Amino acid sequence: MRDVTIREVGPRDGLQMVKSFCPSAAKQAWIAAEAAAGVTEIQVCSFVPVKVIPQFADCGEVVAHALLRPGLIVSALAPNLKGAQRGFEAGVHKLGYVLSASESHNLSNVRRSTDESLLDFKRIVELRNSNEEWRNVRLAGGISTAFGCTIEGEVSADVVMRLAEKYVEYGADELNVADTVGYANPGQVRDLFTRLRSVVGDVPVSAHFHDTRGLGLANSYAALEAGITTFDACLGGMGGCPFAPGASGNVVTEDLVFMFEAMGLRTGIDLDRLIAVREIIQEALPGEPLYGAIARAKPPKGFRAASSDSAR
Amino acid sequence: MRDVTIREVGPRDGLQMVKSFCPSAAKQAWIAAEAAAGVTEIQVCSFVPVKVIPQFADCGEVVAHALLRPGLIVSALAPNLKGAQRGFEAGVHKLGYVLSASESHNLSNVRRSTDESLLDFKRIVELRNSNEEWRNVRLAGGISTAFGCTIEGEVSADVVMRLAEKYVEYGADELNVADTVGYANPGQVRDLFTRLRSVVGDVPVSAHFHDTRGLGLANSYAALEAGITTFDACLGGMGGCPFAPGASGNVVTEDLVFMFEAMGLRTGIDLDRLIAVREIIQEALPGEPLYGAIARAKPPKGFRAASSDSAR
Secondary structure, eight states: OOSSEEEEOIIIIIHHHOSSOOOHHHHHHHHHHHHHHTOOEEEEEEOOOTTTOGGGTTHHHHHHHHTTSTTOEEEEEESSHHHHHHHHHHTOSEEEEEEESSHHHHHHHHSSOHHHHHHHHHHHHHHHHHOGGGTTOEEEEEEETTTOBTTTBOOOHHHHHHHHHHHHHHTOSEEEEEETTSOOOHHHHHHHHHHHHHHHTTSOEEEEEBOTTSOHHHHHHHHHHTTOOEEEEBGGGTTOOTTSTTOOOBOBHHHHHHHHHHTTOOOSOOHHHHHHTHHHHHHHOTTSOOOOSHHHHOOOTTOOOHHHHHHO | OOSSEEEEOIIIIIHHHOSSOOOHHHHHHHHHHHHHHTOOEEEEEEOOOTTTOGGGTTHHHHHHHHTTSTTOEEEEEOSSHHHHHHHHHHTOSEEEEEEESSHHHHHHHHSSOHHHHHHHHHHHHHHHHHOGGGTTOEEEEEEETTTOBTTTBOOOHHHHHHHHHHHHHHTOSEEEEEETTSOOOHHHHHHHHHHHHHHHTTSOEEEEEBOTTSOHHHHHHHHHHTTOOEEEEBGGGTTOOTTSTTOOOBOBHHHHHHHHHHTTOOOSOOHHHHHHTHHHHHHHOTTSOOOOSHHHHOOOTTOOOHHHHHHO
16 A cells, blocks of 8 residues: 555665664664654665674674564675575575665775676575575665765666666666765656666666755655655665765655655654654664654644654 | 746745845846746745734835845745735736635734635625726636645545635636645545546646655655646745754755756756755855755766756
8 A cells, every 4th residue: 555665775775874882772763763764675684794894793683683574685795696595594584785876986985886886686586596585685786876975976777778678687676776875866866767767668767866966855756756666765864975065865765755745645644753753863872863754843734744644 | 848836835835934034136136046046936025914914014125126136936825805805906927815715824924714714805806897907917726735634634525625616716817726734645546636627627836845854755756647747835945844853944946956857847946056055045044044955965976957958
């Protein structure tokens, strides 16, 4: 009974950016509370080496706890084959792999070319297929910096199309296209997703926006107009942006839910319960600012969430 | 050479909301600097009784100074016939009149029914037409709370259509439709403006959004998609919202300019020079917070403004 799907990526993308250390118990409380509010998919951690991001040392524990939430799709990020293997062993339902459309950004991020990254993804697909128990794990091909890059500036849409086609050829179950550094504008979003959907056919495509330049919600609306119905977001826009002090990070989950529900689109998420989850984060990470408009302004008088209508 | 027109309303709508008193010299410097940055229309004050809003005691002086800016359309707000007469006498190029689509809001705001407000507008048109010197003053019919109201909640689109038709019948040269309290969502914006344009034909319609719930830019994009090309905005989103502490006021001028220029639409406004105008306001009103993303995050690497392309 959902028109759009909003996926929480805060426990991964938000926590990746913050300096504070989030205790496992708080992560679990956060994930459980969002699942209870109606969020059906949460990216709970990143299977990176512990020495690279100590925040994710407790991946196994967090995944195990999340798997107990009824109906929740438990996803995680894996930047390489080794991380993917850890993810499979932990029992995630979905793994997100990531490479950058910008060669320079990919080199700087994972120290290899995008072609090498693609071949690594191919090996991850083969690894999954080699083990009966892992066959149902969905593999999402992520394309970072798809709308621009802090090193190269403009990123060609042709490059994004080529990467998407390769991902599909190598066995990606879905694609996730990201405006990693907040460069996208609504016209570009509309054009890129329209073109991408014609290129990849039935393979589901989701959008991942950052709000660095204030356009996160406008870009989400533009993506919706281009037929995208699955969106990543982060509660409270947590994490900010390393390149823009004071700017929020991912598009804010509760603001995105509000926008769609106000438009009459069912997210299946209870907005009030979602907003209440901010308290868990504020308590666990008192030094980290939370962003977002709807938690502060409250919904309009007489506001009826589309999801609550359908529940009547 | 403009694809969209962004009108600065900060000296009126922004200053109307702030507690600090803005000296005339600062208003003049602000207006002059925005005109120099390429802003072609500025709402410079409101002809309300001085005892109601002392901030606007210097309307005559501010208008006289603004009229010296070459090519600038000098507009002002007039809430009633008496204010309009003062505006005509001051020599403005355009007067914005305002009534609320919500009866309760109109009663609370100007202590009369919307029908009485419309008749007052009719008298303003007659007053203008009665004087040879005033005949060229454009009269804009404003419809406040067109997307919802803090008193009534939902506002019917039928009411907005009726008011728009009456405005046109009584001689409005253009219409300005406002989401006064930040209730609008992009779907509603698209639908209302699409319908309104079919109702009022060739009469120009502009949009006025507040960013109370974070949807100001998404709503602007939705209005653009519905054919609207003229938008009100306020530098730094100054003024905030009395109903939502910490929320910005009008949609932020520089963010709106950035969005359109990034989309390849020429605003004719130099973004860097526009952002620099914030310093004038910060110096004059040090206690007032300024909002906005692009001033903080800076444009993307390799960003080419559409307006700068056309100037080559």
